[in-house]
Amino acid sequence: MSRVVVTGMGIVAPNAVGLEAYREALCQGKSGIAPSVQMKELGFGCQVAGIPDISRQTEEGYFSHEFLRNSNDSMKYAVIASFDCWRDAGFSLPPPDSPVDWKTACIIGTSLGGIDTIGEFVVPETNAKRVRRLGSSAAERAMASCASACVGGLLGLGGQVTTNSSACSTGTEAIVNAFWMIREGRYDRAVAGGSEAPSVYTWAFLDSLRVMMRDSNDRPVGASRPLSATAGGFVPAGGAGILMLESLDAAQTRGARIYAEVLGGHSNCGGQRNGGSITASNPEGIQRCVQGALEVAAVDPVEIDYINGHLTGTGGDPKEIRCLSAALHRPLSNMPWVNATKSLIGHGLGASGSMESVATVLQLTEGFVHPSINCEDFHPEISELRPRVPEKSVSVDCRIALKTSFGFGDVNSCVVFKRWEN
Amino acid sequence: MVRDEVRRAFLELIEPYVRGVAPTEIKDGSMLVNDLNVNSARFVDIILETEDRFRISISDKEMERFERVGDAVDFICERTVAA
Numbered sequence: 147m148s149r150v151v152v153t154g155m156g157i158v159a160p161n162a163v164g165l166e167a168y169r170e171a172l173c174q175g176k177s178g179i180a181p182s183v184q185m186k187e188l189g190f191g192c193q194v195a196g197i198p199d200i201s202r203q204t205e206e207g208y209f210s211h212e213f214l215r216n217s218n219d220s221m222k223y224a225v226i227a228s229f230d231c232w233r234d235a236g237f238s239l240p241p242p243d244s245p246v247d248w249k250t251a252c253i254i255g256t257s258l259g260g261i262d263t264i265g266e267f268v269v270p271e272t273n274a275k276r277v278r279r280l281g282s283s284a285a286e287r288a289m290a291s292c293a294s295a296c297v298g299g300l301l302g303l304g305g306q307v308t309t310n311s312s313a314c315s316t317g318t319e320a321i322v323n324a325f326w327m328i329r330e331g332r333y334d335r336a337v338a339g340g341s342e343a344p345s346v347y348t349w350a351f352l353d354s355l356r357v358m359m360r361d362s363n364d365r366p367v368g369a370s371r372p373l374s375a376t377a378g379g380f381v382p383a384g385g386a387g388i389l390m391l392e393s394l395d396a397a398q399t400r401g402a403r404i405y406a407e408v409l410g411g412h413s414n415c416g417g418q419r420n421g422g423s424i425t426a427s428n429p430e431g432i433q434r435c436v437q438g439a440l441e442v443a444a445v446d447p448v449e450i451d452y453i454n455g456h457l458t459g460t461g462g463d464p465k466e467i468r469c470l471s472a473a474l475h476r477p478l479s480n481m482p483w484v485n486a487t488k489s490l491i492g493h494g495l496g497a498s499g500s501m502e503s504v505a506t507v508l509q510l511t512e513g514f515v516h517p518s519i520n521c522e523d524f525h526p527e528i529s530e531l532r533p534r535v536p537e538k539s540v541s542v543d544c545r546i547a548l549k550t551s552f553g554f555g556d557v558n559s560c561v562v563f564k565r566w567e568n
Numbered sequence: 569m570v571r572d573e574v575r576r577a578f579l580e581l582i583e584p585y586v587r588g589v590a591p592t593e594i595k596d597g598s599m600l601v602n603d604l605n606v607n608s609a610r611f612v613d614i615i616l617e618t619e620d621r622f623r624i625s626i627s628d629k630e631m632e633r634f635e636r637v638g639d640a641v642d643f644i645c646e647r648t649v650a651a
Contacts, residue, residue: 211584212584278616279616281612281613281616282609282610282611282612282613283610283613
């Protein structure tokens with residue numbers, strides 16, 4: 147069984163694009179939430195969102211004109227984050243005629259894939275009886291695996307190239323899946339994470355379900371309120387987070403820089419029973435997921451220094467905290483440091499777990515825990531946790547961190563990261 | 569449009585799809601897929617762009633006239649004169 151390490155990362159987030167900018171934004175507690183003119187015009191209840199800012203200049207630095215013509219946001223975010231991750235891991239981008247890299251896999255998950263292509267192009271053209279006008283690239287843009295297929299081809303990857311989809315646990319689940327691929331020796335490395343387009347066609351049914359924040363349209367920065375008494379729903383977002391997971395042997399053989407070790411991971415489902423449903427978590431499922439990850443990692447709960455929570459800014463936050471406390475056998479007053487990256491970047495759905503995993507590894511490596519903003523009115527049911535949730539960045543040497551993500555369908559994923567100590 | 573103009577406009581249209589062949593090397597007898605290395609999956613996009621650029625319609629059967637550059641140019645000329 148191989149040990150698994152993180153040797154590269156890439157990020158496209160609402161509050162920053164690129165690792166250095168993201169690190170700085172996290173440290174400063176910078177929000178990426180802004181008003182959405184489109185949501186307002188369409189009559190959404192929630193009219194704020196987290197949309198990454200990709201300039202034309204950035205696009206031209208990454209993409210050919212042909213790619214720009216034949217791509218969508220999910221693909222663009224995935225390519226930027228994957229290319230950055232690839233280079234961060236010490237590799238050069240391969241030319242189109244390079245040999246196939248049979249030893250590298252790719253798992254880039256998503257909730258809705260090419261939904262923007264489907265909603266803006268395929269559906270209107272089909273309904274207008276202009277099927278013929280869809281052209282050749284609609285297929286590769288509309289399919290759920292558009293991002294992974296695109297990245298796999300650009301990097302010439304010959305391992306499994308696939309897309310997982312488990313709602314809001316997707317990004318973390320991708321890392322769990324990649325961990326097992328490498329642990330079991332199937333590949334030397336994997337490009338793993340998630341990518342999600344900031345599309346109103348995804349957000350529409352979530353707005354209809356009334357799970358998005360609609361009470362802060364005039365205060366976008368204050369809208370995403372995990373752990374707050376006045377949390378009123380999550381703020382939707384798009385983006386991509388990609389990590390290079392690699393076997394320790396392969397990493398050390400080529401002299402790679404190592405950020406962290408992935409000690410373990412676990413994914414499960416609560417069966418939508420005993421308090422669980424399509425939209426709510428079975429508390430036992432969460433606890434079993436966390437404990438399962440700790441068992442694989444061979445880590446005692448007392449060793450966990452920091453938790454990057456799922457923590458969306460909904461009524462589920464206190465329940466999540468109580469489940470984590472029970473899973474770790476630690477009272478609220480003695481919990482690890484806890485924060486919610488979603489307070490800064492909103493909820494990136496299928497990309498959230500991976501964007502937040504990049505945040506987790508950065509904090510472990512750089513020795514800080516970023517602020518969880520917008521919880522000055524901390525939820526009274528979990529008030530004893532308050533001292534463990536930073537209002538400003540704290541400098542602290544965390545060694546071992548948990549990243550947890552939970553999704554519709556009562557699905558859970560959890561990863562255990564350990565700072566690399568040479 | 570005279571044939572030279574049509575040819576020039578058509579070569580400009582297909583240029584992003586051609587791989588490894590300089591524009592000056594393209595002949596009327598050049599086959600788009602076999603000689604100019606156009607990805608066959610993108611062939612339909614060339615047809616759609618031709619329709620838009622020259623304001624003509626091209627049926628599925630008539631797409632066969634676009635295998636070679638010269639035949640495509642002749643077809644466009646016929647259609648634009650007829651219009």
